[in-house]
Amino acid sequence: MVYTLFLVIFLTNHQEDLIVSNTKPTIAVIGAGLGGAAAAALLQKAGYPTQVYEQAPEFARLGAGIHLGPNAMKVMRRIGIEDQLERMGSHPSHWFSRDGETGEYLSRIPLGDFAKEEYGAAYITVHRGDLHALMVDQLDQDRLHFGKRLEKVDDQGDQVVMTFADGTEATADLVIGADGVNSVIREHLLGEEAPIYSGWVAHRAIISAEKLKAYDLDFEACVKWWSGDRHMMVYYVTGDHKEYYYVTGVPEPDWNHGTSFVDSSREEMRAAFKNYGPEVQALIDCTETVTKWPLLERNPLPLWHDNRLVLLGDAAHPMKPHMAQGAVMAIEDAAMLVRCMETTGAENYADAFELYRFNRFERASRVQKVSHDNTWLRQNEDPAWVFGHDVYEVPLKDPKTEVKENA
Ligand code: FAD
Numbered sequence: 001m002v003y004t005l006f007l008v009i010f011l012t013n014h015q016e017d018l019i020v021s022n023t024k025p026t027i028a029v030i031g032a033g034l035g036g037a038a039a040a041a042l043l044q045k046a047g048y049p050t051q052v053y054e055q056a057p058e059f060a061r062l063g064a065g066i067h068l069g070p071n072a073m074k075v076m077r078r079i080g081i082e083d084q085l086e087r088m089g090s091h092p093s094h095w096f097s098r099d100g101e102t103g104e105y106l107s108r109i110p111l112g113d114f115a116k117e118e119y120g121a122a123y124i125t126v127h128r129g130d131l132h133a134l135m136v137d138q139l140d141q142d143r144l145h146f147g148k149r150l151e152k153v154d155d156q157g158d159q160v161v162m163t164f165a166d167g168t169e170a171t172a173d174l175v176i177g178a179d180g181v182n183s184v185i186r187e188h189l190l191g192e193e194a195p196i197y198s199g200w201v202a203h204r205a206i207i208s209a210e211k212l213k214a215y216d217l218d219f220e221a222c223v224k225w226w227s228g229d230r231h232m233m234v235y236y237v238t239g240d241h242k243e244y245y246y247v248t249g250v251p252e253p254d255w256n257h258g259t260s261f262v263d264s265s266r267e268e269m270r271a272a273f274k275n276y277g278p279e280v281q282a283l284i285d286c287t288e289t290v291t292k293w294p295l296l297e298r299n300p301l302p303l304w305h306d307n308r309l310v311l312l313g314d315a316a317h318p319m320k321p322h323m324a325q326g327a328v329m330a331i332e333d334a335a336m337l338v339r340c341m342e343t344t345g346a347e348n349y350a351d352a353f354e355l356y357r358f359n360r361f362e363r364a365s366r367v368q369k370v371s372h373d374n375t376w377l378r379q380n381e382d383p384a385w386v387f388g389h390d391v392y393e394v395p396l397k398d399p400k401t402e403v404k405e406n407a
Helices: 002-020 034-045 070-079 082-088 112-119 128-137 184-190 266-272 278-285 326-344 346-373 399-406
Strands: 027-030 050-053 065-068 094-099 105-110 124-127 150-155 160-164 169-172 174-177 196-208 222-227 230-236 243-251 291-297 309-311
Touching: 027 034, 027 160, 027 169, 034 050, 034 070, 034 128, 034 326, 050 169, 065 070, 065 128, 065 326, 070 082, 070 112, 070 326, 082 124, 082 128, 105 112, 124 128, 124 243, 150 184, 160 174, 174 184, 184 309, 196 266, 230 278, 266 278, 326 346, 346 399
Parallel strands: 027 050, 027 174, 094 222, 174 309
Antiparallel strands: 065 124, 094 105, 150 160, 160 169, 196 243, 196 291, 222 230, 230 243
16 A cells, blocks of 8 residues: 555656656756756657756846857757747857057958858857846756755766765666756866966847947957957847847956956946957946956866766856857757767666767867867858758767777
8 A cells, every 4th residue: 555655656756767767767967057958958848857956046137238149049949949039139140350559350250141151150249147047947957956956976887976065866767968068977087187377268248239328439249359468359239239248358367256256347447448449448337237257277187977977058168258168069069969979878877978979079178279279250251160060960989999090
C-alpha cells in the first residue's frame, strides 16, 4: 500500500522525464546565463529531460547591451526567436571604427542587408536584459530552478550528484557547466584557480536618446571610438532607437573591489576620455548611472570535459569582450554540444563531449586571442570567419581521424 502510494507520487512528479528518458539521458545545466539558456532551450527542444539550476533568485534588466552577430542569430533561428529578436533589436548598417580624438574613420564594416545576404542572418544590437528574458522564456519553467547555487558536484560514475547552497541535492546523468567565469564545474575538473584580471575595466551605461537630441550631433547606430590604450563602443539597444549604450575598455592596474562591478561616475568618465571628441563628451554629459566591470580572462583550458561533466561558454573560455563575441561563443558552444550529442547518440556522451571540444576549441581560443589583443575591426578587415560561421553547417572534424593524421 505504502509502496503503491510512493510509486504514484513518484510517477506523477517524474512522468515526463521517464517517458523521454527511455532514450535520452537526464541533463542538468548549471547556470541560466546566455550560454546555459541556449543549451537548455536546444536540449529541451530535442527532447532531453533537462533541468536548469541558477544561483540568482531572479533576473533583472541590468543596464547593458550586446551584439548578436549572424553566427548567433542562426542559433536563435533554431531556438525559434530569430524574428522576435529582429523586431526587438537595432540593425546597424555598419560597424564604424573612428579615432576618438580626431573623429577620422578607421574602418567601415558593412552589416545591415549586407550581413543578411553575405552571412545568412541579421546583425543586431539589443538590450542584454531583453535578450536574456526572451531566451529564458523559451525554457520549460517547471524545470528552471532559481536560488540554486551549486556548491559541490560528485560524479559517481553512473550518475552525478549536485549539492546546492540551500542544502538540497539533485541528480542527473550528465551535467553541463554553464556557470560562467568562476565556474564550480571548471574548478571541480581543474582545481581552484582565480581568473586573470586583464588590467582593463569596462564602463557600461544606457543613455536616453531623447536627452541626446539637445546636441546637434550625428550619433551613429554602431561605432567604436578608439585611441592608444582605450576605447568606447556605442550602439542602440532597442529597435526604436530610444536607448543608446556605451561600453568601454580602459586600463586600470588593479581590481581589489571583490565584487563583479562597482559604481563609476561622470567625473571618472570625463577623466578617462578627456581628449575624445564632442559625441563622446555628449554621451558622458547625458550619463545618469554608469557601472565599472573588471575584464577577466583565462588561458585556454587543457580540459573541457571529464566523464559526465562538460563545460561551455565563459566556464570554458572567458575572454575580454572586445570582439563582442563572448556570449556569442557560449551560444555557438551550446548549439555545437547538442549537435554532437545528436551525432554520436547521447548515450555515447564521452564521444559527444570530445567531438564537441574538438570542434570548438580552436575557434573559441582564436576569438579569445583576438579579443585579448583588441584589434577586431579597428581597420578594415574581412569578418566572414566570425559572422559567416554556421555552427550547424560547418563540417564536423573527427578527433580520432585528425589525431591519426597528425601523429
Ligand atoms: P554567464 O553569462 O556568466 O552566465 C553564468 C550563469 O551561471 C549566471 O546566470 C550565474 O548567475 C550562474 N552561476 C554561476 N555560478 C553558479 C553556481 N555555482 N550555481 C548556479 N548558477 C551559477 N559578449 C557578446 O557576445 N557580445 C557583447 O556585446 C558582449 N559585451 C560584453 C561587455 C562586458 C562589459 C562584459 C564583461 C562582457 C561582454 N560580453 C559580450 C561577454 C559575455 O557577457 C559573456 O561571455 C557571456 O555572458 C558568457 O555567457 P555564459 O552563459 O557562459 O556565462
